[in-house]
Amino acid sequence: MSETKDRPYHHGDLRRALIDTALDMLATDQNWAFTLREVARRTGVSHAAPYKHFRDREMLLRELARIGFVRLGENMTEAMSLGLPSTRAQFMAAAQACIGFACQNPGLYRLMFSSDADKTIDPSLHDAAMKTFGILLGLLERGQRDGSFRPVAVSALAAAGWAQVHGLAMLAISHQLLEEKVGSTPVPAALDVLLDGMCCTD
Amino acid sequence: MSETKDRPYHHGDLRRALIDTALDMLATDQNWAFTLREVARRTGVSHAAPYKHFRDREMLLRELARIGFVRLGENMTEAMSLGLPSTRAQFMAAAQACIGFACQNPGLYRLMFSSDADKTIDPSLHDAAMKTFGILLGLLERGQRDGSFRPVAVSALAAAGWAQVHGLAMLAISHQLLEEKVGSTPVPAALDVLLDGMCCTD
DNA sequence: CTGCATAAGTTTCTCCTGTAAACATGGAGG
DNA sequence: CCTCCATGTTTACAGGAGAAACTTATGCAG
Numbered sequence: 001m002s003e004t005k006d007r008p009y010h011h012g013d014l015r016r017a018l019i020d021t022a023l024d025m026l027a028t029d030q031n032w033a034f035t036l037r038e039v040a041r042r043t044g045v046s047h048a049a050p051y052k053h054f055r056d057r058e059m060l061l062r063e064l065a066r067i068g069f070v071r072l073g074e075n076m077t078e079a080m081s082l083g084l085p086s087t088r089a090q091f092m093a094a095a096q097a098c099i100g101f102a103c104q105n106p107g108l109y110r111l112m113f114s115s116d117a118d119k120t121i122d123p124s125l126h127d128a129a130m131k132t133f134g135i136l137l138g139l140l141e142r143g144q145r146d147g148s149f150r151p152v153a154v155s156a157l158a159a160a161g162w163a164q165v166h167g168l169a170m171l172a173i174s175h176q177l178l179e180e181k182v183g184s185t186p187v188p189a190a191l192d193v194l195l196d197g198m199c200c201t202d
Numbered sequence: 203m204s205e206t207k208d209r210p211y212h213h214g215d216l217r218r219a220l221i222d223t224a225l226d227m228l229a230t231d232q233n234w235a236f237t238l239r240e241v242a243r244r245t246g247v248s249h250a251a252p253y254k255h256f257r258d259r260e261m262l263l264r265e266l267a268r269i270g271f272v273r274l275g276e277n278m279t280e281a282m283s284l285g286l287p288s289t290r291a292q293f294m295a296a297a298q299a300c301i302g303f304a305c306q307n308p309g310l311y312r313l314m315f316s317s318d319a320d321k322t323i324d325p326s327l328h329d330a331a332m333k334t335f336g337i338l339l340g341l342l343e344r345g346q347r348d349g350s351f352r353p354v355a356v357s358a359l360a361a362a363g364w365a366q367v368h369g370l371a372m373l374a375i376s377h378q379l380l381e382e383k384v385g386s387t388p389v390p391a392a393l394d395v396l397l398d399g400m401c402c403t404d
Numbered sequence: 405c406t407g408c409a410t411a412a413g414t415t416t417c418t419c420c421t422g423t424a425a426a427c428a429t430g431g432a433g434g
Numbered sequence: 435c436c437t438c439c440a441t442g443t444t445t446a447c448a449g450g451a452g453a454a455a456c457t458t459a460t461g462c463a464g
Contacts, residue, residue, distance in 0.1 A: 011412075011413075014412075014413085031317035035449090035450065035451095036450075036451070036452090037449080037450060037451080038450090045412095045413070045414085046413060046414045046415075047414095047450085047451090047452095048413075048414065048415080048416095048452080048453090049412075049413050049414075051451095051452070051453085052411080052412055052413070053412090056451080056452075057450095057451070057452090106317075110316070110317065113372060113376050113378075114312070115233035115308075115312065115376075119376075119377065119378070120377065129378065130380075130383070133378075133383060137383065150398075152395065153385055153391065155383065155384045155385030155388065155391065156384075156385060156388075156391035156392060156394065156395050157395060158383060158384050159370070159379065159384035159385065159388035159389075159391055159392035159395075160366065160391070160392035160393075160395035160396055162369070162373065162384070163365075163366050163369030163370040163373055163392050164362065164365050164366050164369055164396070165369070166369040166372060166373060167364070167365030167366055167367070167368040167369025167370070167372070168361070168365040168369070170315060170368060170369070170372055171364065171365055171368060174315050174317075174321075175321065175322065176315075176321070176331065176335075177361065178332075181332070181335065181339070181357065181360060182357045182358075182360050182361035182364070183355055183357030183358060183361065186357065186358075186361035187361075189355065189357065189358035189361055189362070190358060190361035190362035190365050191362075192358065193354065193358050193359060193361075193362035193396070193399045193400055194362055194366070194395070194396055194399050195399065196352075196398075196399035196400075197395045197396050197397065197398035197399025197400065198395055198398075198399065213441075213442075216441080216442085237420085237421070237422095238421080238422070238423095239420080239421060239422080240421095247442075247443085248442070248443050248444075249421090249422090249443095250423080250424090250442085250443070250444080250445095251441080251442060251443075253422095253423070253424085254440075254441055254442070255441090258422080258423075259421095259422065259423090405464100406463100406464085407462100407463090407464090408461105408462090408463085408464105409460100409461095409462090409463100410459100410460085410461090410462105411458100411459095411460085411461100412457100412458085412459090412460100413456105413457080413458080413459100414455105414456080414457070414458095415454100415455085415456075415457095416453100416454085416455080416456095417452105417453085417454085417455100418451105418452090418453085418454105419450105419451085419452090419453105420449105420450085420451080421448100421449085421450080421451100422447105422448090422449090422450105423446100423447090423448090424445105424446085424447085424448105425444100425445085425446080425447105426443100426444085426445080426446100427442105427443080427444070427445090428441100428442080428443070428444090429439105429440105429441085429442075429443095430439105430440100430441090430442095431438105431439095431440095431441105432437105432438090432439095432440105433436105433437095433438090434435100434436090434437085434438105
């Protein structure tokens with residue numbers, strides 16, 4: 001009973017606790033049918049308690065998705081900050097970070113792009129998604145300035161790059177990247193094909 | 203009461219009717235929370251009747267997904283058979299057919315790649331998905347033979363092409379292809395970038 | 405220090421879903 | 435014609451979303 005979070009009030013920071021529990025279960029239970037009541041149960045509160053912090057189940061889902069975008073952005077930024085020599089290598093690293101994130105958090109990643117996480121409802125979710133996308137966009141713009149990427153419309157590079165990364169991530173967590181169809185290392189292979197189309201020097 | 207389907211027996215072909223109803227609702231209600239009882243209701247039977255034709259709700263979902271892959275394959279094949287001059291143009295057409303299918307059937311498309319449509323459970327679903335993917339693969343192989351596509355591992359082209367198309371489709375139906383970020387025609391723009399990396403002559 | 409207003413949690417209730425079991429029916433084959 | 439079985443229907447039960455009423459413990463006013 002001192003510093004950390006010894007439930008100074010009824011529960012303490014239940015909102016945060018609920019989110020943590022949900023993220024845990026999302027990460028653990030592979031593909032879990034999200035249930036508010038089970039989140040409450042595992043957090044140790046009554047099934048109605050979450051409604052004091054989230055209007056409904058989807059509001060919690062949107063918050064989880066928002067956090068997912070933030071974390072994904074952190075992962076990608078970190079991968080880009082490894083001091084890799086070329087912009088192309090940095091793009092490759094960021095892409096693989098994104099796909100790795102999806103594979104380690106399939107439930108969360110699916111949620112982030114599901115219709116439950118409706119970005120037209122929650123501006124902060126929309127902003128988080130766009131900000132993470134902006135990381136990619138920034139890398140592409142930089143690469144174009146330094147002459148790595150072809151001088152086509154940056155929006156075309158962005159759409160292509162984003163779609164490629166997202167598509168690989170989705171296919172990976174759907175277990176559809178079978179070796180007999182797409183080879184043993186589909187992710188770098190596919191990214192290389194795309195990068196050949198994006199880069200000036202190939 | 204004559205030719206079409208005047209319920210000659212208890213209902214007639216209830217299995218088919220349930221599937222049709224579900225596909226209808228999936229196409230109509232944009233993003234609809236699938237409910238067996240509502241499918242039964244709209245089909246005009248009791249809520250337990252579907253269980254005579256599908257072990258559980260997920261079995262119906264998998265069947266819907268399977269049909270989705272078949273239809274998607276038909277759409278892509280049709281687009282490729284328009285007599286377009288180059289293999290590149292045919293790839294572009296097939297890709298746009300896929301993305302168009304997703305936009306016209308967002309619910310079905312999401313289902314096809316959701317964890318509800320578990321391809322490790324139902325071999326016929328898995329086969330349907332792989333067969334549709336095979337259409338793309340066939341096009342790539344042909345394009346490589348006729349010298350349109352670069353002589354890299356075809357599996358790399360396949361992974362890149364598939365991911366690109368699927369990624370664009372998912373982003374499109376998630377309303378994340380905003381004009382201010384990816385331009386006004388992101389789909390052909392992105393596909394062109396990829397194709398520049400796939401094709402010999404650019 | 406006392407006591408109240410209020411945020412945060414709990415109980416209870418209603419409606420809905422998935423699914424199982426028991427019951428009904430009507431068409432096909434002996 | 436009669437019986438069987440596939441294909442329905444009814445009934446029942448567990449579990450989830452969410453609303454409403456009730457409870458409790460803080461923070462603050464006096």
